[in-house]
Structures are given as structure tokens and as C-alpha cells.
Amino acid sequence: MPRKTMVEAIRDAMDVSMQRDDNVIVFGEDVGYFGGVFRCTQGLQQKFGSSRCFDAPISESGIVGAAVGMAAYGLRPCVEIQFADYMYPAYDQIVSEAARLRYRSNGQFTAPLVVRMPTGGGIFGGQTHSQSPEALFTHVAGLKTVVPSNPYDAKGLLIAAIEDNDPVIFLEPKRLYNGPFDGHHDRPVTPWARHPQGEVPDGHYTVPLGKAAIRREGSAVTVLAYGTMVFVAEAAATETGIDAEVIDLRTLVPYDLETIVASVNKTGRCVIVHEATLTSGFGAELSALVQENCFYHLEAPVTRVAGWDTPYPHAQEWDYFPGPARVGRALKAVMEA
Amino acid sequence: MSESMSEPGPLSFHVPAPAVRPGGTPDFSDVKISRAGEVRRPDVDVAPEEIRDLAFQIIRVLDRNSEAVGPWAGLLSDQELLDGLRHMMTLRAFDARMQMAQRQGKTSFYMQHLGEEAVSCAFRKALEPGDMNFPTYRQAGLLIAGGYPMLDMMNQIYSNELDPMKGRQLPVMYSSREHGFFSISGNLATQYIQAVGWAMASAMKRDTRIAAGWIGDGSTAESDFHAALVFASTYKAPVVLNIVNNQWAISTFQGIARGGAGTFAARGLGFGIPALRVDGNDYPAVHAVARWAVERARRNLGPTVIEYVTYRVGAHSSSDDPSAYRPKTESDAWPLGDPVLRLKNHLIHRGFWSEDRHKQAEAEVMAAVIAAQKEAETHGTLHTGPHPSARDMFEGVYEQMPPHLRRQRQQGGV
Numbered sequence: 001m002p003r004k005t006m007v008e009a010i011r012d013a014m015d016v017s018m019q020r021d022d023n024v025i026v027f028g029e030d031v032g033y034f035g036g037v038f039r040c041t042q043g044l045q046q047k048f049g050s051s052r053c054f055d056a057p058i059s060e061s062g063i064v065g066a067a068v069g070m071a072a073y074g075l076r077p078c079v080e081i082q083f084a085d086y087m088y089p090a091y092d093q094i095v096s097e098a099a100r101l102r103y104r105s106n107g108q109f110t111a112p113l114v115v116r117m118p119t120g121g122g123i124f125g126g127q128t129h130s131q132s133p134e135a136l137f138t139h140v141a142g143l144k145t146v147v148p149s150n151p152y153d154a155k156g157l158l159i160a161a162i163e164d165n166d167p168v169i170f171l172e173p174k175r176l177y178n179g180p181f182d183g184h185h186d187r188p189v190t191p192w193a194r195h196p197q198g199e200v201p202d203g204h205y206t207v208p209l210g211k212a213a214i215r216r217e218g219s220a221v222t223v224l225a226y227g228t229m230v231f232v233a234e235a236a237a238t239e240t241g242i243d244a245e246v247i248d249l250r251t252l253v254p255y256d257l258e259t260i261v262a263s264v265n266k267t268g269r270c271v272i273v274h275e276a277t278l279t280s281g282f283g284a285e286l287s288a289l290v291q292e293n294c295f296y297h298l299e300a301p302v303t304r305v306a307g308w309d310t311p312y313p314h315a316q317e318w319d320y321f322p323g324p325a326r327v328g329r330a331l332k333a334v335m336e337a
Numbered sequence: 338m339s340e341s342m343s344e345p346g347p348l349s350f351h352v353p354a355p356a357v358r359p360g361g362t363p364d365f366s367d368v369k370i371s372r373a374g375e376v377r378r379p380d381v382d383v384a385p386e387e388i389r390d391l392a393f394q395i396i397r398v399l400d401r402n403s404e405a406v407g408p409w410a411g412l413l414s415d416q417e418l419l420d421g422l423r424h425m426m427t428l429r430a431f432d433a434r435m436q437m438a439q440r441q442g443k444t445s446f447y448m449q450h451l452g453e454e455a456v457s458c459a460f461r462k463a464l465e466p467g468d469m470n471f472p473t474y475r476q477a478g479l480l481i482a483g484g485y486p487m488l489d490m491m492n493q494i495y496s497n498e499l500d501p502m503k504g505r506q507l508p509v510m511y512s513s514r515e516h517g518f519f520s521i522s523g524n525l526a527t528q529y530i531q532a533v534g535w536a537m538a539s540a541m542k543r544d545t546r547i548a549a550g551w552i553g554d555g556s557t558a559e560s561d562f563h564a565a566l567v568f569a570s571t572y573k574a575p576v577v578l579n580i581v582n583n584q585w586a587i588s589t590f591q592g593i594a595r596g597g598a599g600t601f602a603a604r605g606l607g608f609g610i611p612a613l614r615v616d617g618n619d620y621p622a623v624h625a626v627a628r629w630a631v632e633r634a635r636r637n638l639g640p641t642v643i644e645y646v647t648y649r650v651g652a653h654s655s656s657d658d659p660s661a662y663r664p665k666t667e668s669d670a671w672p673l674g675d676p677v678l679r680l681k682n683h684l685i686h687r688g689f690w691s692e693d694r695h696k697q698a699e700a701e702v703m704a705a706v707i708a709a710q711k712e713a714e715t716h717g718t719l720h721t722g723p724h725p726s727a728r729d730m731f732e733g734v735y736e737q738m739p740p741h742l743r744r745q746r747q748q749g750g751v
Contacts, residue, residue, distance in 0.1 A: 025541065051541045052541070056568075057564075057567050057568065057571060059560075059563075059564045059567060059568070061530065061560055061561055061564050062530050062561075062564030062565070062567060062568050065527060065529075065530030065531050065533075065534060065561055065564060065565070066530055066531070066533055066534030066537060066568055067534060068531045068534060069471070069530070069531035069532060069533065069534025069535035069536070069537070069538065069548070070534045070535065070537060070538040070541075072519065072531065072535060073469075073534075073535045073538035073539065073542075074538070074542075075538050075541070075542075089560065092524065092527060092561075093527060093530075093561075096522060096524045096527060097522060097524070097527050097528075097531065100522075101520060102733055102734070102735070102736070103505055103733045103734050104502065104505055104506040104510070104512070104520055104522075105502065105506075105512040105514075105520035106501060106502050106503050106505065106512070106733060107733055108512050108513070108514045108520060109512065109514060109519060109520050110736075141734050142734050142735065144735075164736075165736040166735050166736055210739065210740075253739070253741075254739035254740060254741060255741065257740060257741070
């Protein structure tokens with residue numbers, strides 16, 4: 001089976017979708033001629049023409065606002081925000097418009113659009129190229145929020161997102177674009193070409209939204225993670241020797257409560273890991289869900305490992321990043337509790 | 338050494354203020370009004386740079402003698418003008434009854450059009466089926482003139498059992514795809530760029546439909562306004578970008594949003610978009626300018642900015658009291674008059690209408706509004722119900738209800 005990087009898998013998802021449906025269009029800053037700063041749209045303009053893949057002005061609210069109008073017309077825009085950190089000018093269009101259009105018009109108008117954006121740190125991007133704003137989307141009724149962790153899922157989830165009739169926020173962990181980064185920044189990363197999850201089938205397939213995946217089976221403790229933290233959690237489990245079950249949520253909203261509850265009820269322990277800041281992060285929601293649904297099976301307090309409640313620093317990136325050592329300490333702590 | 342050559346002193350901070358506040362004598366002497374018929378009518382394929390002056394004049398058709406004059410006159414038949422008069426009268430009567438219904442507690446909130454009826458009523462008649470408006474809350478004339486049933490509007494205003502929006506959206510934030518009326522958000526300016534996106538999509542699909550964006554003078558200060566103009570300009574989108582300058586953004590006079598620009602229409606010039614300014618209280622002028630811009634869009638010549646110079650005679654909304662920030666008599670002093678009265682006088686001048694027939698029409702229009710209102714109230718008001726069910730609240734958030742919402746609906750016991 002062909003192996004692809006996450007960038008290639010994401011590009012392939014758009015390519016396949018654009019081939020299957022003339023209404024799928026792609027635009028954003030630098031995405032047309034140049035193919036995007038991360039190269040995710042490379043070649044699409046050449047292949048599909050500049051009316052289906054084109055450069056946009058530096059105006060995130062304009063990009064998403066125009067996409068809402070296009071989606072209401074009947075297109076399926078898949079737009080790129082260059083970094084999730086640049087999303088804020090578009091937030092009103094996402095929250096007040098895309099997310100509510102179906103509801104407030106009683107289904108007369110809908111916004112089947114995808115907003116792709118690279119998320120997360122680990123690339124020395126400082127505070128403007130490293131943020132993980134997923135909780136700002138999971139808090140909004142009417143949005144679906146997806147965070148893939150590998151090329152296979154990225155392609156299947158993105159095709160599913162493009163085909164979905166509701167607006168989908170598609171957060172791409174940029175540290176995973178080229179390989180499964182496990183938080184050991186001082187070691188080389190295995191390229192996706194040598195990783196089984198780099199196997200990406202040609203053509204059309206989907207990974208359903210709203211379904212989690214168990215990445216590592218275990219019986220001692222459940223780790224809930226998504227994006228880059230899936231590999232960090234796996235590394236922490238291996239390095240501590242703790243028999244952790246690592247769940248990759250893949251879709252944050254709608255979340256896969258069934259898989260979460262089944263796992264925590266089995267293990268009786270739960271550690272939640274995300275790179276975003278701790279307070280009011282999505283981990284708080286997960287923690288509440290576990291408490292509400294698994295309380296009588298719990299043998300230790302639910303524990304969160306997250307980014308500190310600071311802006312994303314530059315020089316102190318690896319002090320900020322919740323790497324395998326911190327996750328490992330949390331695993332040990334819940335096992336000893 | 339002259340004063341101007343001396344060392345600069347400390348800076349001073351500038352906050353524009355209207356010429357007159359409550360207690361003062363209204364004064365619009367600084368509003369430069371072009372004579373009716375005075376402003377030229379360029380060809381629709383004119384180069385934008387050749388008509389920059391039109392952003393600073395006011396296209397007018399009806400003169401002081403109630404005659405239609407000049408190059409923008411003569412597009413509408415007497416019957417079409419009479420239809421327009423009826424639409425405006427209907428909107429005015431509708432507003433009067435719904436404003437009263439709000440005061441009676443039958444709904445939470447209302448926004449009227451008093452003084453601005455010509456803008457949306459006349460614009461609507463320049464569009465074709467399939468075109469799409471992205472309106473604000475003060476363009477219900479698009480619905481009235483487009484044949485949307487008053488009963489449906491009232492059912493939404495009352496949030497009753499027949500509310501087409503199932504009780505989920507505020508009163509007056511209507512939506513009708515069938516009538517070319519995009520769901521009103523209620524957030525300001527967001528829909529201006531959506532209109533441009535819709536128009537871009539029409540062009541991408543090589544369709545023939547065009548879009549119209551709507552915004553008020555105050556909201557032109559929002560960044561989405563500028564995004565819309567950039568996108569419309571860059572992609573030559575088939576869109577008409579309407580700015581309704583009714584002088585007031587709640588209590589804030591238009592100078593706060595306009596700043597140093599001479600006019601709101603002039604905002605279009607920096608984007609290379611042709612910009613026209615029109616007497617918003619002059620039904621045939623509004624219609625003629627709308628037709629010009631619609632034709633440009635339809636012929637793939639790109640966007641047009643239109644500023645409608647009008648005056649918000651009523652309060653901003655049922656929650657507003659304008660006597661707190663502007664003279665009570667200011668609307669009487671507004672130099673462009675009343676749109677209903679002006680069109681009525683024009684039709685009388687043409688011998689097509691009379692005071693008696695107008696009185697009769699007023700009674701007919703009011704009777705139709707009251708009949709619709711009575712029928713709507715048999716289906717409930719916000720005060721008395723019946724309302725859409727609590728179950729409806731959970732529907733339509735997504736195409737398919739996700740499990741977490743299903744659980745919440747069960748918890749809610751509905």
C-alpha cells in the first residue's frame with residue numbers, strides 16, 4: 001500500500017473530493033499557485049483550475065465569511081486558515097454564522113464547509129504558530145471538531161468532513177505532518193514512510209466522524225488523547241511500563257462517549273492529555289464526562305496533563321510541551337493513588 | 338514667526354459629534370443635496386474611475402413639484418409605481434401594528450422601517466427570481482414587495498405554533514430562500530461578505546444569479562465590510578453592495594463610522610468599485626440605481642456600491658428611545674422628505690392617483706394587515722402561546738442529532 005506523509009494524505013483527500021464533486025472548492029492564503037505554506041494544496045490549482053483552488057486575500061473573516069455564502073449557495077468549500085493562531089478574525093463567522101445557519105433558518109440554509117487549520121506546537125513557532133484552540137470550537141453548538149493523528153485518519157476524516165452537511169473544524173497537528181512525533185524532541189522522528197499508519201489507500205474512503213480509536217490496548221489506566229498527544233501517550237506508556245490503554249478521540253465533537261466509558265470502566269483510571277492550556281480546555285469536558293459516567297468504577301482521581309496556562313513560549317517550548325516524562329509521571333501517580 | 342510655524346503644542350484628541358442634540362434646533366444645512374435630475378446616468382460598463390464624482394452626489398428623480406425628471410427617470414410604469422406605493426404603505430402599516438403588538442407584550446422585540454420604506458421595496462423590484470439578498474433587520478420591504486406572506490412574518494414575530502423558524506430566531510430576523518431572502522443573522526456586517534461569497538459561487542458555477550449585500554452606515558466600520566469590498570473587488574463578484582445610511586446607528590450619528598471620508602459611497606472608490614449615492618426616500622431613484630447595479634452584476638461587470646441617503650424616523654428598535662440623543666423634531670427637518678408621501682404626490686401629479694384613492698388604499702392596506710394579524714394571533718403570541726415545542730429546540734443544530742444532544746433532550750424531559 002502506498003505510504004504518504006500527513007501533508008500528502010490531506011492533499012489526497014481534497015484531490016479525491018474535488019474529483020468526485022464539482023462543488024468542492026479550496027481556497028485560502030497562499031493555497032493556490034504556491035500550494036500552501038505547508039504544501040497541503042500543492043498541485044490542486046494546476047489540476048482543477050483557478051476557479052476551484054485559488055489564493056485569498058489575508059482576511060480570515062473574509063475567507064470563512066465568503067465560504068459561508070458559497071456553502072449556502074450549494075458549494076462545499078474546504079478553506080485553509082494558515083495557522084490556527086490566525087483563526088480569531090474568523091471566529092465570528094464560524095460561531096455566529098456557520099454554526100447557527102441551519103438552526104436559525106430552520107434548515108432553509110446550511111453551511112457544509114470545512115475550515116482546515118494547522119494546530120499545536122513543537123516547531124519553535126512561538127505564541128503565534130503553536131496554539132491549540134480546539135476548546136474554542138468544541139464549546140460551540142453546531143460545529144464538529146476533528147483532530148487527526150496520522151495520515152490514514154487524516155485522509156479518511158477529511159473526506160468525511162467535506163462530505164458532511166454541517167460545518168467542520170479540521171485541526172491538523174502540524175508537528176505530525178511529517179512523522180509520528182512522540183515528544184522526544186532530541187531524537188529523530190520516524191518518517192511516515194516507515195510507519196504503518198502512513199499507509200494510505202488510493203481513492204475514496206472515509207473515517208467516520210464521532211468515532212474514537214483505541215491505539216494501544218491496556219488494562220491498568222485509560223489515556224484520553226488526540227493529535228500529537230496520542231504518540232506522546234504511547235511513548236509514556238512504553239517508557240513507564242504501565243499497561244495503559246490509549247484512546248485517540250479523533251473527533252472531539254461529537255465525542256465517542258461509548259468508547260471512553262467502556263475503557264475507563266475497564267481500567268478504573270483515567271489520564272487526559274492535551275497540548276492546549278489546562279483551564280477550560282477540552283480535558284475539563286472529558287474529565288466531567290468520565291466522572292459523570294464512570295464514577296463508581298474509578299479507583300483514582302481523573303488526572304489531566306496539559307499545556308500550562310501561559311501563552312505558548314518560544315525558548316521554553318519543551319518546558320511547556322506536555323511530553324512523555326510529564327505524562328509518565330501522571331500515569332505513575334494514578335497507579336499509586 | 339507666524340502661528341503655523343511655531344513649535345507644535347500638545348496633541349488634542351478628536352471625537353466627532355452631531356451638529357445638534359436634544360433641545361437644539363435640527364439643522365441639515367450641511368447635507369449637500371443634488372437637484373433632482375441633475376446627476377448623470379453613465380453606461381453600466383463605465384470605467385469606475387470615470388464616475389468617482391457620483392460617490393459624492395445624490396441621484397434623485399422626484400423633484401419638488403413631484404415630477405420625475407432627469408436621466409434616471411422613466412423606468413417604471415404608473416402601475417408599477419402604484420404597486421411600489423402599496424408595498425411601502427403595507428410595510429408602514431405592518432410596522433405600526435407590530436410595534437403596537439410589541440408594546441402590548443405579544444412579542445419581545447420589534448424593529449420598524451419608518452422613513453426607509455423605499456429602499457428595500459424599490460430595490461426588490463430590480464431583482465430576478467433566484468437572486469439572493471443578504472439583508473439586515475431593516476429590509477423587510479424585500480419580503481413585502483417580493484410577495485412573502487405577511488402572515489408568516491407575523492407568525493415569526495409572535496414565535497407562535499406556525500413560526501417558520503420554529504421559535505429559534507428573534508422576531509424580524511426572517512429567512513426565506515424561496516423569496517431570495519437569506520436568513521438574517523442579527524450580528525452586524527457578517528453577511529456582507531457572505532453575499533460576496535454567494536455571488537462568487539454563482540460565477541464559479543457559471544450561473545446567472547446575482548447577490549445583494551446589505552449593511553447600515555454604522556456597521557461599515559466592521560472589518561467584515563472591508564473584507565467584503567476586498568473580495569468583491571478582487572474576484573469581480575456579481576454583487577450589489579448596499580449601504581443604507583439612515584444617519585443613526587442606535588444613538589451614534591453617522592460621523593462616528595464615516596470619519597474623514599466624505600461619504601459612505603466613497604468607501605468603494607479605494608477598492609476600485611463603482612459607487613453611487615442615491616436619494617433613499619425617492620422610490621423611482623432607488624429603483625433606477627438598483628437596476629443599474631443589478632445589470633452591471635448580471636453582465637459580469639462586477640460589484641457596485643450604493644449608498645442610500647435616508648433617515649431613520651423611528652427608534653432603532655422597540656428597546657430604544659431616540660429623544661435621549663437627538664431632537665424630537667429632527668425627522669421633520671430631514672431634507673429628503675417622506676418616501677410614501679413623495680411617491681403618492683408624484684402619482685397624483687401624473688393624474689394616476691388621488692387623495693381619496695390614497696385614503697381608501699390606506700384603509701384597505703390596514704384592513705389586510707389587521708386581518709393577517711388576527712389570523713396570526715389565533716395561532717398564538719409570545720405572551721399567550723402556543724409556541725413551538727421544547728423538542729424543536731434540539732432539532733436542526735446538526736443535520737443528524739448527535740448522541741450528546743439526544744441525551745440532553747432526554748434529560749430535559751422533552
